[in-house]
Amino acid sequence: MARLRYLEKETASAEQEKILTQLTQKSGKVANMWKIFGHSPHTLEAYMGFSKSLVKGTLDPKLRELAYLKTSTINGCAYCAEGHKGPARRVGVTEQQIQEIANSSESAAFSDLEKLVLRYADELTRTVRTSDDVMAELKKNLSEADIVELNLTVGLANLTNRFNMSFLTDLD
DSSP, rough: SSOOOOOGGGOHHHHHHHHHHHTOTTOOOOHHHHHHHTTTTHHHHHHHHHHHHHHHHSSOOOHHHHHHHHHHHHTOHHHHHHHHHHHHHHEEEHHHHHGGGGGGGGTSOHHHHHHHHHHHHHHHHHHOOHHHHHHHHHHHHHHHHHHHHHHHHHHHHHHHHHHHHTTOOOOO
16 A cells, blocks of 8 residues: 555645646546646646656667666666556567566666667666766767767656655556
């Protein structure tokens, strides 16, 4: 059970209800994460704008989702890992890649570039630093804009993982 109550539209303030309505999924359901985040509508709105800016960036969506999944797997955030499987599949991440993300460095399911991106996500998540060799390889394979977006994706995943794990957000 979550450590904070889930906001429901019926009991939300006008400002809270407005943002929850914007985040209602096609199924008519609001994700549990938004029901907690909605307690602070202005920060949720800022989070959503930032998150959407990454989706509109130049980084290959498949690389973005692989990095997000890797980060969530390292952190043990089942909520985020589960929540990103659908978007990952939609951008070309295979079931085998999803299953083997924890051991990506040894898996034949990933290209060299994908392994590099996953190694970067791993380093950044575990040590908050990037080795010189990984950065040099990233520079050979991605634009500087892509590298910035990759870094911010891993950072956003770490933020979201900590948010959901701290509050014990239940799977939707």
